[in-house]
Amino acid sequence: MTEPTSSLSHLDLQEREKPFLDANELVINMGPQHPATHGVLRVILRLDGEKVLGLECVIGYLHRGVEKIAENRTYTMFNPYVDRMDYVAAVSNGLGYCEAVEKLLGVEAPPRAQHVRVILTELNRLTSHQLWLGTHALDIGAITPLFYTFRDREEILKIFEKYCGARLTTHAFRIGGLQYETYDGFETEVKNFLTFVAPKIDEYEELLTTNRIWVERTKGVGILSGEDCIALGVTGPVLRASGVKWDLRKAQPYANYKNFDFEIPVGQNGDTYDRYLVRMAEMRQSLRIIQQAVDALPEGPIMAKVPKVMKPPVGEVYHSIEAPKGELGYFIVSDGSTQPYRLRVRPPSFVNLQALDKMCRGQLVADVIAVIGTLDIVLGEVDR
């Protein structure tokens, strides 16, 4: 027997013992340069005609060693780096990191800062979901929603830019609160945006929700049961679409989410269509949260008392938040110095990507694309 040197080795070895020229099997290398793998994901597909027999993800093309960098930077210096992981939801990354370090330091951001954090994070959830919708629809062949979502996403990015000067990698939050006070007219601008975007979400739904082809392409595709989700550690909208009501904003309230009234949209079938519906409903819930947060924006300081040189006590902390893609957790070990001894990120995309093989087996090539889209992965976060 030859050594299974190929990266396909973990796919059934006995299957590979078959004669060399098996006309029914085709091994296709999808990516890392491929229009629909959302960056540099490489998927090795084993096909029987159009049917997927199995697949393997090859990742690491965007590995930058973020976790190692953290060990060589102070807690404040590392803050901008987290934005580069899930670059379409940079604000969420920042929130998770800042709260984790705050937990380690034992400080709490003042209420006004908490409110602004919630507003920006929920706006960021909207941008993330809009980008997901556009690219997911594009993968399935509907090219128009992409431009609609990008048009509306632009309005949010403008608010970010006005607030902190950056559009994508915002670095909006600081450990202990916020660096910047909100600009003049921030509240009215956010409120105007809410009235602007609500009908736009209906517009996206109009193009897709009842579209026969869309429904046929997404219903029953990439089914993942609730048990499978929990077994694989899948979180976020993917988990909720499978009928598991688990949202960290409700389950383990962080920031001040417990003050806001919102619902957790849940699906039943755990297929691509349900995941689509769940995310669409989440966009509406985000609008609700932002509305409440802007209406009740308190006055007061925006920065808690944090030492200039941060030396957290020896110990470790795990803090996770509900990022747009799922549970984003930070595990920080402190040895009492200015730099983390070890920082580990639990990225939702990386964990969710595990489910790809399970969701795609027995489906068609076109479904692989749909499933990659519906998992909503960002390779910056997968590879870190």
Place this chain on the structure above:
Amino acid sequence: MLDYVKSYLTSNLTPGSAGNMFWAFVYIVVIFLGLSVAVIAMNWLERKILAHMQVRLGPMRVGPHGLLQPIADAIKLLLKEDIMPAEADGFVFWMAPLLVVLAAFTVFIVVPFGPTHAVTDMNIGVLFMLGVSSLSALGIVMAGWASNSHYPLIGALRSSAQMVSYEIAMGMAVISAVMMTSLNQQGTGTLSMIGIVQAQQAQGVWFIFKFFPLGLVAFFIFAVAMVAETNRAPFDLPEAESELTAGFHTEYSGFRWSLFFLAEYSAMIAVSSIAVTLWLGGWLRPFPNLLTTSKWDLFFSLFPGITFLFLAGMCFYSTVRMPKHPLFRIQTIGLAGFGVVLGLIGLILFIPAVRERVQDIYWFSMKVAAFMYLYIWYRGTFPRYRFDQLMKVGWKILLPMGLGVLILTAGVGLWPLIQQTIWNR
């Protein structure tokens, strides 16, 4: 020579049928050039219309409103390196685009732009068109196979399966239209493209409205099948960008790729012209049987000129709205010049002698243009079908529908005869 030209002008036959080789050749050249221009225009229009559907501007930089963009692209494609994969089957790789283009252009021999405006009037015109246009499936399979690469291979397999399946449904719809042509005194039908339009003229109704809703259903089947046949959205699986990068032409570049592009668009025009000929009255102007007075004739014959004047007006309007910056001077002049050219063509089209001969071509082109717009509209609206769903639509929905329409059309058409022979015995 002059007599030769005159003999053509007074003839009631197409040059091919009259044995007039010189004019047949002229027609071929004119159609070839016209088609190339149409593809270029179509390219620009598709980008522009799609862009406006998608809240963006589309090409704006190369020439006024991006008018020269397709030309710039064509030059770019011609100058690009022509890459042939090392493992490719050279001859087949070379043949495939030629075959596809050949199939796409040859069908235009029988397309009737008017009662005498066709290269030839073949008595099996419809059959010829369907047959030759399905040759392009062969070219696509060859392209996919010769590339010796996975994505093109899958694309080619998808394409051949798709084309074969939809051709059957398409054939059913076509037969029901051809059967309608036999509803005359003699009871003889025709497969000639010109004959079909003349039958619609004689019966006083476009076949889309004949035996309502049978004609409409047959037309609908054809309209769906023709989108699948030309591999356009939402049936563009063979070149599904998100799945197969570019499908069967992934390995093609430069001029060879542009041949595929050219073939795709001219195939779209070709199938649209079959649809127009069979169901929408070909070159007939609207209401040829209701509004028959010479005043209406005059009114409708003014349309071509008015259209061109309208386009010229649009050009002048855009010229006025151009930014008043020295950088835009050349563009402004160019756009105004284009407007003048269009306006002059419009004025020429008002000359009675020209008017009479051109209006058939105008109405035919307008109907085909409507189909082209539909194609773009589909692309902007629909997601892509999956392969098994595509097959399901073809075999389980369109084919039974086509068969049903075929049988019902035959039944309804024969009804008077049945009544005479059985009832009144």
